Amino acid sequence: MSSSHTNPNLSFRSQKLHLITLAALGVVFGDIGTSPLYALKECFSPDHGIAFSPDAVLGIISMLFWAITIVVTIKYVLFVLRADNNGEGGVLALMALSLRSAVSGSPRAKLLMMLGVFGACMFYGDVVITPAISVLSAVEGLEIAAPQTSHVVIPLTIIIVMVLFLIQRHGTSVVGKFFGPVMFVWFLSLALLGLYNITKAPEVLVAINPYYAVRFMLDHSLQAFIVLGSVVLVLTGAEALYADMGHFGIKPIRYAWIFTVMPSLLINYFGQGANLIANPDAIKNPFYLMVPDALVLPMVLLATCATVIASQAVISGAFSLTSQAILLGFVPRMRILHTSEDEQGQIYIPLINWMLLVVVVAVVLAFKKSDNLAAAYGVAVTTTMVITTMLLGVVMRHIWKWKMPAVVVAIGCFLVVDVAFFAANLLKLTEGGWFPLVIGGAAFFLLMTWYSGRMLLRMRIKDDGIPIEPFIEGLLAHPPHRVGGTAVFMTGNIATVPVALLHNLKHNRILHERVFFLKISIWDVPYVADSERLTMKDLGGNVYLLRASFGFKETPEVNKVMALAEQQFGHHFDLMDTSFFLARDTVVPSKLLGMSLWRERLFAWMYQNGAKPSDFFNIPANRVVELGTKVEI
Structure with missing residues (x-):
C-alpha cells in the first residue's frame, strides 16, 4: 500500500x-x-x-x-x-x-x-x-x-x-x-x-x-x-x-x-x-x-x-x-x-x-x-x-x-x-597593478621570514637539547624534593627536555608530584576528532608525555586538552592545583649559519612582539610561570 x-x-x-x-x-x-x-x-x-x-x-x-x-x-x-x-x-x-x-x-x-x-x-x-x-x-x-x-x-x-x-x-x-x-x-x-x-x-x-x-x-x-x-x-x-x-x-x-x-x-x-x-x-x-x-x-x-x-x-x-x-x-x-x-x-x-x-x-x-x-x-x-x-x-x-x-x-x-x-x-x-604585488610580496616576505626563523629556532633548541627519556630516568633514580600539585611544561619538541624544566630544577630544586610535558601540534587537516586528539606516554614516576593535536581551523585551548585527558586517561586536573611552565625565549641574532643577519633581526622583533603563548592557548594568567632563556640563531 x-x-x-x-x-x-x-x-x-x-x-x-x-x-x-x-x-x-x-x-x-x-x-x-x-x-x-x-x-x-x-x-x-x-x-x-x-x-x-x-x-x-x-x-x-x-x-x-x-x-x-x-x-x-x-x-x-x-x-x-x-x-x-x-x-x-x-x-x-x-x-x-x-x-x-x-x-x-x-x-x-x-x-x-x-x-x-x-x-x-x-x-x-x-x-x-x-x-x-x-x-x-x-x-x-x-x-x-x-x-x-x-x-x-x-x-x-x-x-x-x-x-x-x-x-x-x-x-x-x-x-x-x-x-x-x-x-x-x-x-x-x-x-x-x-x-x-x-x-x-x-x-x-x-x-x-x-x-x-x-x-x-x-x-x-x-x-x-x-x-x-x-x-x-x-x-x-x-x-x-x-x-x-x-x-x-x-x-x-x-x-x-x-x-x-x-x-x-x-x-x-x-x-x-x-x-x-x-x-x-x-x-x-x-x-x-x-x-x-x-x-x-x-x-x-x-x-x-x-x-x-x-x-x-x-x-x-x-x-x-x-x-x-x-x-x-x-x-x-x-x-x-x-x-x-x-x-x-x-x-x-x-x-x-x-x-x-x-x-x-x-x-x-x-x-x-x-x-x-x-x-x-x-x-x-x-x-x-x-x-x-x-x-x-x-x-x-x-x-x-x-x-x-x-x-x-x-x-x-x-x-x-x-x-x-x-x-x-x-x-x-x-x-x-604594482599595488597588490607590493602588498602580496611584502606579506610573502614576512611570512617566509617567520616560517624560516621558527624552523631555525626549533633546530637550535633541538641541537642544544637533552634527550628526554634518559634524562627522566636519571632524574627519577636520584629525585629532587617532590612537592604537591601538578606541573604542566609546554614544549615544542617531545624528544628533548623542556628548557623550563631545566630552569625550574636549577633554581628551585624541586619536582612536582605529577609532571606533564605537553606538546600541542597542528595537523594539515581543518579539524581533528576528539578520539584522535590525544596520545600519552608514561615515563614512570608520575611523569607523562602528553601530545595534543588540533586542525588548522580549530582553537588550541589548554582547558580542552585537560578536560579530554581527564575523560580519556582518568587524570583529574584541578586548575587551582596546577602550574603551567613556559620558556620565554629571547632570540639573539648571530652570524651562525642560517638567515641573513637583518632577516634574523626582523624575526627576533616579530618573535618578541607576538602574543604570549599563555594568551594564545588560553591558560589562566594566575597559573602561569614563565622562565626566560636566550637562544642564538
Whole structure:
C-alpha cells in the first residue's frame, strides 16, 4: 500500500539546504555579485582604444559570457570545489592537500608551500582593494542621480569603510542574518534590470555564440588582449566559492551559483550590452544608466548594501586566513577574539582589522575613482587563479590519481585561460597593478621570514637539547624534593627536555608530584576528532608525555586538552592545583649559519612582539610561570 506522506527528514534537510544556500548568497557571492557595477564600464575604457560599435559590444559580451562559464562554472564549481581538505577549501587548504604528495622538507615540498603561501598573500591584496573599489563604484551612482553631489563621493566612501571596520569587533552574526536576503534582492534586481534592458536590443543574445568572442579577438588582436585585463573583473570573487566551502559545503554553493548568481549576472551583463547598443551614451556608466531614472537612488542604496556585504565577506576571509596561517606556522601568534558562541569560524583579529582600515582608507584617497583601482584588482585576482590551477594539477595527479594525459588536458586548458588573463593584467603594472604585488610580496616576505626563523629556532633548541627519556630516568633514580600539585611544561619538541624544566630544577630544586610535558601540534587537516586528539606516554614516576593535536581551523585551548585527558586517561586536573611552565625565549641574532643577519633581526622583533603563548592557548594568567632563556640563531 503506497503512502502519500513525504519523508519528514527529507523535508527538513531540504528546508535546511534552502536556508544554507540563502546564507551562502550573503557571504560567498558578494564580491563576484557586485562586479556588474564596474566590469563592463572598464572593458570599454578609452585607454583600450576600441572604437565603439555594436560588433564590439557583442564581442565583449561574448567574452564575458565565456569567461564566467569556463573559469567559474567549469573550473571552480565543477573541479576546484572537489579538492576539499576534510571539507575545507581555500588556497592554504589546497596547499596542505598537495603537500601530501611530497616528502617533507624536499625541494618539491618547499616549492608547493611557497606557491600556496604566495597565493594566500595575494588574497590580502584582494582584501584591501575589494572594499575600496566596490564601495566607491556603488557611491559613484550618486553622480548619475545628482551630478552636483560628486564632491561627496570620496568622504561618503571613507565613512562607510570606517563604519564597516569599526563594527567588526561585534561579529557578523547579527547583521549576517540579513546578508542572504539582501543579496537575494540584489541578484533579483540585477536579473530584472537585465531583462528590462534586453527588450531594447534583443539581438544582443546572439553573443552567447563564442563566434563573436573569437571574431572580436581576431579583428582587434592587440586591443582584445588588453581588454582581457578588464574582462577578468567579472571573475573577481570566484576564489571565494572555494575559500568559503568549509562554512557552507559544496551543495549550497553550487546551487546558489547555478540557480541564482550565474543567471542573474549573465542576464544583467546582456542587459547592459543591449542598453549600449540602443544608447551608446550609456558608456559613461553602463550599470547605473540602465536603471530607470526613478529607481537610481534606491539602486544606489541597494548597491551600497551589496558592496558592504561583499567587503564584509573578504574581511572575514582575511581573519580566517590569518588564523589558519598562525596555526600552520607562517604568522606570529596574535590575539584572536571569538565573536559568536555558536559559530566557531566567526573570529576577530584586532591587529589585522586596524591595519586593513588604515590601508583601505589610504587606497581610497590615493586612487580616488573605481576606474583607477580596476587595474590593481585584476593583478591580485589572476595571480591567485593561476596558483590555484597549478596546485589543483598536483591534487588531480597525486591525490585523485588521475592519469597524466587527463591532468595535462584539463590543467592545460585552464592554464591557457588563466595565464592569458594574468599576462593581460601585467600590462597594467604601471597603472596600479604594482599595488597588490607590493602588498602580496611584502606579506610573502614576512611570512617566509617567520616560517624560516621558527624552523631555525626549533633546530637550535633541538641541537642544544637533552634527550628526554634518559634524562627522566636519571632524574627519577636520584629525585629532587617532590612537592604537591601538578606541573604542566609546554614544549615544542617531545624528544628533548623542556628548557623550563631545566630552569625550574636549577633554581628551585624541586619536582612536582605529577609532571606533564605537553606538546600541542597542528595537523594539515581543518579539524581533528576528539578520539584522535590525544596520545600519552608514561615515563614512570608520575611523569607523562602528553601530545595534543588540533586542525588548522580549530582553537588550541589548554582547558580542552585537560578536560579530554581527564575523560580519556582518568587524570583529574584541578586548575587551582596546577602550574603551567613556559620558556620565554629571547632570540639573539648571530652570524651562525642560517638567515641573513637583518632577516634574523626582523624575526627576533616579530618573535618578541607576538602574543604570549599563555594568551594564545588560553591558560589562566594566575597559573602561569614563565622562565626566560636566550637562544642564538
